Amino acid sequence: MNPARRGTGAAAVLGAVLRHGPVARTTIARLTGLSPAAVTRNCAALAGLGLLTEAAGSLPYRGMGRPHSPVDVETRRHLVAGIHVAHDHCTLALLDLRGRVRARLRVPHRDPDDHREVLATAADRLVRLHAEHLPGHVPLGLGVAVGGWVDTEAGVLVEHASLGWRDVPVRDLLAARTGLPVLVDSHARALARAEQLFGAAGHHRSLVHLFVGNVVDAAIITGGGPHRGTRSAAGGVAHLALGDPVIDCPCGRKGCLEATVSDRAWAWRAHRAGVIPRPSIADLVDAAAAGDARATALLVDRARIVARAAALLFDIVNPDVVVVTELGVIRLPECADALRAEVAATSRACPSPSTVLPSSFGPDVLGVAAGAVQLDAIYADPLDIRNPIRLGV
Ligand SMILES: [Zn+2]
Structure with a gap:
């Protein structure tokens, strides 16, 4: 059998165990369509790499022969590291192979204009986070998620408007600093895949993910894989004319989506309206969660504008589900309800409000985005993780 086919079988086995584990080998054979011999061979290869483990105890078995020994994803040996780069801080995270954030740290940018300093600081703090929290886990790689336009193949952040970064060779800078294999992707795409791997959208083949933070962007997954487009530029929805028509956008036009609903823009709107004493989206969401009706109303307004973009994407792509990552929608049922209803x-294509989902990852969403960039690659080709290099050693 050639290596590509062997890798495909291993990916199918590991994916089935991720979704259904702990699970018996006979069930894996049924789920994947692989022969029992192929399942046994792939389980042995994955266990040899420390990705799969025999689960404690055995499943009930009535009949002759060996009891069904379940297998599960091994979460005690390896981890992936993640760096999410936002407008004013980096989120560092260590995740197990089930995509669960085991440690995380928020590091404000000292000088946001100096991308080398920001990335070097993030890398160094990540090494320390690993040493302090999970020194016994071997890192398989580093994922970097960032908003804006990311050229995945080149590992380059082509453009991040709010940071003002252009053509930053993120992969090469961080690989040199950590010694780890580094993959870089847009956080919208990373979270779309994370929803399929670890979230509520697992059984859906097609989905659209809309991210609303300081950057507003989207990811489109059809037929099981992300649509990237030339230089991975797909999903740029920041300048759709769906926003407030009086608001100027740095692009020179008025009424752009990002200029209207970004975290900063909306926090300033709330601050100017006297709802919060300083322009902070976290403060606005906290105020709403504490029962401030004006804060809630403002966030519901934002959810309704975000819904216009989600509806448009629904009609253009016609996916199984649309997932929305936005702070209000994640934290407040009123915002999620307003989004779904709107x-x-x-939308003409949306069959039911139940096909509009808030992000599955709550407060861990940025860490999951970063780690998912590596985890997606590991689940796509698990036999490729050879000679893992210890973080910072
Ligand atoms: Zn614009």
Whole structure:
């Protein structure tokens, strides 16, 4: 058998165990369509790499022969590291192979204009985070998620408007600093894959993910894989004319989506309206969660504008589900309800409000985005993780 086919079988086995584990080998054979011999061979290869383990105890078995020994994803040996780069801080995270954030740290940018300093600091703090929290786990790689336009193949952040970074060779800078294999992707795409691997959208083949933070962007997954486009530029929805028509956008036009609903823009809107004493989206969401009706109303307004974009994406792509990552929608049921109702009312293709989902990852969402960039690659080709290099050693 050639290596590509062997890798495909291993990926199918590991994916089935991720979704259904702990699970018996006979069930894996049924789920994947592989022969029992192929399942046994792939399980042995994956266990040899420390990705799969025999689960404690055995499943009930009635009949002759050996009991069904379940296998599960091994979460005690390896981890992936992640760096999410936002407008004013980096989120560092260590994740196990089930995509669970085991340690995380928020590091404010000292000088956001100096991308080398920001990335070097993030790398160094990540090494320390690993040493302090999970020194016994071997890192398989580093994932970097960032908003804006990311050229995945080149490992380059082509453009991040709010940071003002252009053509930053993120992969090469961080690989040199950590010694780890580094992959870079847009956080919208990373989270879309994370929803399929670890989240509520696992059984859906097609989905659209809309991210609303300081950057507003989207990811489109059809037929099981992300649509990237030339230089991975797909998903740029920041300048759709769906926003407030009086608001100027740095692009020179008025009424762009990002200029209207970004975290900073909305926090300033709330601050100017006297709802919060300083322009902070976290403060606005906290105020709403504490029962401030004006804060809640403002966030519901934002959810309704975000819904216009979600409805448009629904009609253009017609996916199984649309997932929205936005702080209000994640934290407040009123915002999630407003989003769902507005999409269902505006979209022609959306079959039901239940096909509009808030992100599965709550407060861990940025860490999951970063780690998912590596985890997606590991689950796509698990036999490729050879000679892992210890972080910072
Ligand atoms: Zn614009």
